[in-house]
Structure formats: structure tokens, C-alpha cells
Amino acid sequence: MSLTSLFVWLHDTSFSIWLRDSTWTEPIVETIHVLSLTLFFGFAVLLDSRLLGITMKRRRISEVLAQLNPWLIAGFIVMTVSGILLFMGDPVSFYQTTFFKVKIILIVLAGLNVLVFNATIGSRMESWDLATPTPGKAKASAILSLCFWIAIIAAGRAIAYVLPPP
């Protein structure tokens, strides 16, 4: 079964119809999506700027990560669940939007960036916890993360222009 036929099927489920036809669901879910996204992005910028050695320089990177990570993960979960709900209300139109595909690819890339960081330079964090400047690989990871998230937010905004909320 192709993705298109899967989304056509999803489009006709009663859950999707309910999401689409309810007056309040879309604004509420969209608001939750945007608010959790802004907070996630704020925390991500603080973490990345610590990796770049711009803020909280005196603080251990492992400590900053330990403090920010639980909320970053929580924000990501809220963002993902609300995003999936928005998608499920109108799956075929989203799937046909280029910006939506771009956004999904960027989210996958941002996730890969985290995995690569954790598997390489991030796994040896104790050895450069307070180093100034921070290692180049950590900086590269932070810059990639910032670029991906800025592009993800921009692509998300662009979707709203192509597919205005009902």
C-alpha cells in the first residue's frame, strides 16, 4: 500500500473527520503545538549556545544538559503528539504539501544529529565538560541543531500559508 492510499484511508476515518469538523480542536491543538515548540526552541538555543561556549560558560555542559534535557524531551513529545493530531485532521493535503515533506526530512536530520552527537563526542563529555573553547565537533553539532530547528520552524510556518487553518 502506498503512503497516499494510506493517508486517503486515514482521511476517511471517523477520528480524522472529527478532528477536521470540530470547531475547537484545531485551534487548541495548534496552540499547544506552537507553545510547546517555542519553549522547546528556547531551551534548544540555550543548550546549543552552551555547546558553542556563548552562555553559562562556568557551568558544566553535563550539568546544563542534565537540567535542560528532561524538558526538551517533554517538549518534543508534546510537539510530536500535537503535530501528529494536526496532520491526522487533514493527512492528504499535508502529504501533498512540499513544505510538510521538507519539515519531516529536517526533523529526521535533527534527530540523526542528536544520535551522532550522543554516539561520538557526546559520549566523552566528561573529558571536555568545562573546556574552553568546546571541541569543534560539539560546536558543529550545535550549529547543525540550530540550523535544523530554525528551518523546521520556518517550514512549519510555511505550511500554514499553503494550508491555512480551517
Next chain:
Amino acid sequence: MISHFLMWFCNWADFSFFGAGVRNSAWLFPSIEIFHLLALGILGGTVLLVNARLLGLRFTGEPVAELAKDVQPWMYISLGVVLVSGFFLFSSESLKMYDNPAFRIKMASLVLAILFSFTLHRRVSRLDESHLAGAWPKWAAVISLVLWTSVGLAGRAIGYVPQLH
């Protein structure tokens, strides 16, 4: 008197060259909006972090004043970007915004949020740890979160509510 001044201001912004410029361009509004949203995210993150510290939820091993000082540049820069980009967005449709109840609530909450942030909240977040016992610092955090959240919620509502006139 105040409403006269606000009406005049909205008129001026609406007819200004930048108001018309943003309005007549297909891509200026969306691009400025992205900056608005990105800066808003940074502002929201820093506000949440300092308040989470005041509430004893994050960075409990660090003095409040130090954490607040660390994130302060981000807060000021992002607030500046939010205000400037927001003004340009507003100027492209200021006469419409004048009659939008959600926009009015957003501006009222914004003024309160900024006033509170730069007065009482700032004093609390600069206090020495020994003065932070008791409930008041936590209330300052709650008030700050409520004010900034209402700015965000009213902002989201602008596109959904009907005009007044």
C-alpha cells in the same frame, strides 16, 4: 483620549511606508513572522527557565541571580527582536488590529508582562539566595508565567476571533 491616540497611531502605522511595504509584499509578512516566532521561542525558553528555577524545578544547585544573569542577554535580545518584528507585522494591518479584541488583550498583557519583568520580577531574580525563602519569589514566577502565557494565547487567538466593528 487614549483611544484617540491609539487610533491615530494605528492610522499612522497603517499608512506609513513600512506598513504599506509589508502589506504589499507577498513574502515580507511571512519572513518577518518567522523571526517573530524564533525570537519568541528564545524569549519563552529563558522566561520559563528562570521561573522554573524560582519555583525550585530546574538548576536548583545554582543561585537564581547567576542563572538569571546568564540568560539575560538572550532575554533582552529576543525581546527586542520580538518587539521590532511584531511592530512591523502590526503596521501592515494596524487598523484591523485596532478592532481585534484578541490583539487588544495581547497588548495589554504584553505591557503588564514587560512592566512586571523589569520591576518586581527583576528584583526577585537578583536577590541573594538567603532572601529567597518563603512564598513570594514563587508567586513572582507564577505571575510572570501567567502574564507571558496570556500574551501567547491572545496572540494565537488573533487569527480566530471576529472583529469588533
